[in-house]
Amino acid sequence: MKNIFYTLIMCSLFLSCDTNEKKSNEVNLYSQRHYSVDKLQYENFTKLTGIKVNVIKANADELIERLRNEGENSPADLFITVDAGKLQKAVELELLQKVNNNIIDANISDDLKDKNGYWVPITYRARIVVYSNDRVQKSDLSTYEDLANEKWKNRILVRSSSNAYNQALMSSIVANLGSDVASNWSNGIVNNFAREPKGSDRDQVKAIAAGQGDLAIVNSYYIGLLLSSEKEEELNAGKSVSVFFPNQGENQRGSHINVSGIGLAKNSPNKDNAIKLMEYLTSEDAQNTYVNNSYEYAANPNVKPSKIVQAWGTFKRDKLDLNSLGKFRKEAIRIFDKTGWK
């Protein structure tokens, strides 16, 4: 009996040494996402696999700077962002490595994938138009380009150009239509501002409710959040507007979307665990958790949006290579600066 006990201890010691050397039981994340739903996902993953998830949450650019400087010493396994542009930037700086995995590949929609195979989308969101139910006819709305039309003078609300979602939208316009058209568009939008850009996406919707403007450019999930608010007044504000997906016409490119995605760090010390986590986060289970807690759209085509989001109907996505959102970022900001979009 004693001998068996000792053998067991020796074995476990030996095994633990082995795991220490070859595969640890951890995975390290540098993440720009800091929603409550993420914590839930990591806890579920740990329960399922026994792998501990360690997280540092900060702004994407700062995390990129940290990754870049750490180089080979970096403890990071995965880099998570809420903007394909930042993933592209990380690829450009050679901070990520390609992921070839059939499970992940099968889990996600083809048109959301990175064409070069460096990063994996987990959710996506559309940057849409919301409009006042009282003061705007749905039939007057059509495309992003049309928002520069004079008929919207003093009616458009949008947040500051420092915001990454606006930068991504402008990058998509530059990528689709070129710098000159984008510049003119920006000029038109600035002329149509109901007020100087400020506040959050949610504040733009509140400003419509307050009558300070008639339509706003916001991310889809913020409307979901507003409609599930615990405060009655916020709920009312959410109900006073409707959602419109721009550029849905037959020959039009579809609404601008952006992904929240993961990249595998070039020097990932726990690669196997990292890939397991990627597999898990794109699985139907985890994707359902995302959809129902953060009102984003799932990257997994088998997973339907939450009920609130489903009510807005389906829409056509802009099929632009999402890496363009990073490639044209600098140009986008130049256009913002030059046209006075604060």
Added chain:
Amino acid sequence: MEIKNKIFYLENKRWIIGSILFAILLLLPIFTLLYKLIYVEGNSFKYLLENILLDYSFNTFYLILITAFFSLLFGIIPAWLVSIYKFPGRNFLDIVLYLPLAIPSYIMAFTYSDILSYTGPIQSFLRENFYNISIFFNQDYLQIEVLGIIMALALYPYIYTVSRVSFSLVGANYINVSKNLGLSSFKTFYKIILPLSRPAIFSGLFLVLMEVLNEYGAVKYFGVNTYTTGIFRAWFSMGDIGTAIQLSVILLLVVFSIFYIEKYYHSKTKFYYKTNSTIQSLGKLNRINKFLAISLCLIPFLFGFFIPLIFILNNVFLTFSSIDFKDLLQLTYNTISISSISSFLIILIALFFLFIEKISKTRVNYFISQSISMGYAIPGAVIGLGLIILFAFIDNFFSSFTFLGSFFILIYAYVIRFLAVGKSPIKSSLEKHPESYDDTGKNLGLGPLKLLQKIHLPINKFALITAFIVTFIDLMKELPITLILRPFNFDTLATQTYEFAVEEMIPLSSIYSLMIILIGSVLLLFLKNIINKQVNVS
């Protein structure tokens, strides 16, 4: 005297050399950034000048002006009333006027924008009950002027504290003389007390301005582009380090000019005054004036503390079911432990430099002491990046051990950024004590350590505690450095508050804000007690 100093200097050379080396260590991340400047392409300044510099400069100065004006108003008037007059509630007000310091300015900004917004309590109430009036209040409150007032509400206690002490110290003698000369109370205040207290008030105002220049969260939310938001935009969004560093240099120049303008001005008009020797009897007020005094003192407290607190409490009750108390406890523990360890180190280091400066009296040490305060003028994230670049380089030498991602780096960054905060109370306390203490000590053959231990630690005890509390509160509220340099899985109350707030879930962030405010308030009440002991404020 001269010779004695020289001998002392020669005997304790290693202390001075040690302090120089230590200072270099503290300035290293800043040097690293300047070194990076060499590799910057030249044309970014043209872009800056053509497109954004004017707008950024205007906003920065306008915001400074509004915040300065209102924080002086909120700080000086109550301090004057509380110091000189007797009225009901005076003792209570004297205590609670400090409390807004416990609320981080970004939380103040988010809270007020919610309170004032269309869906907030004021407008909702008016809409339901007085529709006609509500139309008038339906405004866009996200304006630079509103932001300035909100920042002033969060920051005026810096001015109140110093004014309160200074007004009490100037005290009775001067007031009696001026009254005998037939000056009215207002004239006494305006012509005598205010000029005599100007250096003190300015030191408070300087802290206010530094906070405004460094503010990021609130300023971005209000859509106001300042130098600091410009640095972030250039560096992070555009990857344009050149423009970012150029803006940082401009920011530093602004800070230095503010600092030196006052210094120059101050050197031209030197006052020598005797501090309060007789306990001053408080002036009496008639009924109307009593009411006026109470109202004037209540305004900053109500708007700077009470109203935001009630609103935050209401949010806490609304979200009570979703509060994770285990998590809250853990974050509170994290916050308290990292802030107290760092504050302790900061006080130790500040004391070291100030003490060397005092006993050595060399120009070098004066210069060192000034330059290590520079960190306070640099945005936290810039210091963070300086450290990342520096230590990534060092880590590449030691492949078995990495500094980045350790608490060491986090605390290192805190020290660089907040040394000035810890230094200022100790400095003013050290300056108050006569030189003769040192000389006597030196004559008795005490070395630097003994001099510190036997004389300076005991007599500066209260200043040290004050410095600890002030630094602790600032660290507890700190955000950008913690975000970027923290180790894995390390959250504080401030980072958690921010993460909810930035995702536009203000109600969920409330319990964490409340915790920050509670801890801060307790410490401030304690601090107030100490200040009362330290100077005999009547």
